Amino acid sequence: MHPVRLALPLVFASVSFAQCEPLTVVSWGGPYQQAQSEAIFKPFTEATGIEIKVLSYDGSIESINERAVAENWDVVDMVEDRAIAGCEAGFLLPFDAEEIVLQDQAVPVRQDFVEGAFRECSVAQNVFATVVAFNVRSYPGIKPTRMEDFFDVEAFPGKRAVQKSPDAILEWALLAEGVPARQVYDLLSTDRGLKLALRKLSEIRDHIVWWDDVADPVQLLANGDVSMSTGYNGRFFSAASNDGLPITIIWDGRLIGHEVWAISNASGRIADAELFIGFATAPEQLAALAELIPYGPARRSGQLRVGLKPDGTIPMRDHLPNAPQHGERFLTRDTVWYAHTRDLRDRRFQAWLNEKQD
């Protein structure tokens, strides 16, 4: 780490202010993107004078391939496994993340960031959880608490909303089958494991409502179309705390993943893109984001700074995916495995979906 990186203003002073073209940052829309605007995008423009144009996408590599060049994408907010796949496919630019991120006090960045944060084309920024949530009104008596309950339509009747993708649901199917979290990916790596997971999914096949858009789960739960839904912890939290919806999260079996920043290979402003990533992964910005939406900072120095929601109502650290009271059973997404098995899992999942139509 170069000493000059420690002095934030110096870095920004060195930036050319002559650029009038805004930096294009691509994110996911909805409450997440709103929170990013408040915590990262606006402060960045204030600090550097560089305008930001924000676009939204669906997180897929296909979108990058189709849109990045036409829309001048610079920086992209991605889930880690897609970034790994995108990097291998050549849609993203490699960069030396350890040189870009800002050091906090004297802690070496490798120790500060979560394990595996620095990859060839990406750097981890926050930690999110894919979880199951339920509409509390659907279960006036005993409430579901475990991943097994999601697959138990007798004890907990009602429709389940599931993302139309093999992500997360296959892992959960094995967890519900009694497989310890530590072994889930080993077993899913075998033909037998995939069959077992899909067999488990078949048990609730007729109770599934599929969703595609990340905003759907909250909508489906709020409308009462489904009783339980898979989705991201931040959006469920926002729905409950900001919009007062009767939605609560089952933390058991949560699938923890890393959200990363990457640079599109269509970017013509690599220096500014790197400057942005350095700013966006600073502990203060990550903590500010986590106070708006409970996606935990991907570095310890950021986690330590997370305080109250800005309206002063909720201590946000309790709602981060890695809060200790959420229980011991969780999975950490094996992102390299994810990136390299996407085709296989998609193929098997699609075949299973087609079985249904027969």
Added chain:
Amino acid sequence: MTERKNRENPTQGEGGAFYRIVTLCLMAVLVGFAVSLASIAFVDSFAWLNRALLISPRIRVQYESNPMLLVAATLLVPALGGVVVGAMFSWLSCERRSLGPADVVRAAQLNLPLPDFRSGIVSTLAAVLSLGSGASVGQYGPIVYLGAMVGRAAAYLRIRIQALPTIAIACGVAAAISTAFNAPIAGLVFAHEVILRHYSMQAFAPTTVASATGYVVANVMFDRPALFLVNFSGVGHSHEFILFALLGVISAGIAAIFMKMILQSAELAARTRLHATLRTGFAGLAVGVAALWLPDVLGIGTEALRFATIEGAFSSLELLVLVAAKIFLTALCIGFGFAGGVFSPALLIGILSGALFWTMIDSVQFVPHSGIAAYAICGMMAVASPVIGAPLTVILIVFELTRNYDLTIAAMVAVVFSNLVSYRIVGRSLFDLQLERQGIDLSTGRDKARLDAMRVSEHATGDYARAGPDEWVADVNARLDRGNWKEVYVLDVEERYLGKLRHEELTAFGNARISEVVVPPELEFNERTSMREALEALGSYAGDGVPVVLSNDRRLLGIVTKASVIRAYLGEVDSIRAEENAPG
């Protein structure tokens, strides 16, 4: 003879009880720590190889789009691994074979040294490679040997305590099992049940310390995951215990087949004229070919271990084929020269058999049962236990791994019945069977085995009267009178033994040459005669001294007297008693 020279001479205990306790415990901590680190390094090394060589399913699945690469890796990795393992044994190891628990049992029971250090290292590295390249062998045998080797090295410390080498070996083995299974109590019991085979306070305390140290290193310092976690809510019906016992009996049969096939495969390998490299390479190739259709046979099979506890993961036919294939391939790999143990394959064979047993129970509609997990675990332990001859250890492993009391009781029933039956069919364990083939019989206690291992020639003396065949009887008589000898041994000019004469017999003869009166020997020993054979022969022998004659050229090595044999016997019994009853 050389054996006697190498025999460990336990120094008599010196210093007070306090000195003994403190030094032994410090040594145990040291051994426990070192063995634990070594075991973790061992496991991590072959796991790394599994990933690097495309054996681990979690890596293989990521190359799913490149099927030719996977087929090539499946066929070539175990085959080439076998070639390299064979080469290592042929050219680097003095023992030229894989070392395992049987060698440790031999050393501890007969108070003999372990095979040389270099062979031990080669065997350990060969085991890393065997496991790393996906051969159907186990990890625990080499880990036990590694533990014993590290423990034995500690016995070179200059502390003067009786039977230190054996205690140090037991400490190493206890720490190895404790680390490998995350099961400190099982480690302690295994060291006693399999290695020491007796309980003395002097050995008990340090093995406990070593076992606990291994556990602390594995759990607290490295946070190693438990081997096997299983959810089990309890045995629901009392009649199931009969089923567990029945499963135990069936498991004994499977274990017996498994052990017999391993021994036969080793004999077959000895008969083939193939060079060791090709022989082991062939076994590896066989594993690879089988793995093309049955991927579960490749490597240790932790995935299959888990699947076996999930209802419906395997069909009955798949289970049957897998059990047969795993028995066959493990026997082939071990017999044909891969380095590795038998316990993990036995666990896998057992759990699949247990699952198979459950599918049959389940197919009978009106027999209520408590689910597949209990039967799978019972089968797993009931097959593995007779193979290593350690029912107590195995019961404790279930307890420590699952922390489930109900499941432990169920497994206990199956394990005990299995051991009972298997003991009758084949014997105490595979290790004892292997030793039996080396001529060491531990089935009737170790005093007998030790007397079997002792050579009577070690007690031969050169202090005797001799005569040539051409001498006159009168001259010899006069010489015997002067030296107060009762017997004379007749040797020709090339020191070949012709016979012996008693003094009083000689006086009866007058003017004759010795060659005319010498009688052929009524009892003689050779360099291979064991102490036990000597004791039995001497029981009905009237004379005093017995000649020890080299079997190849009939040269006289020396003579042993009744008194010296009895002294040696009492000495050995004393040393065993001292070891077994040593205070802490």
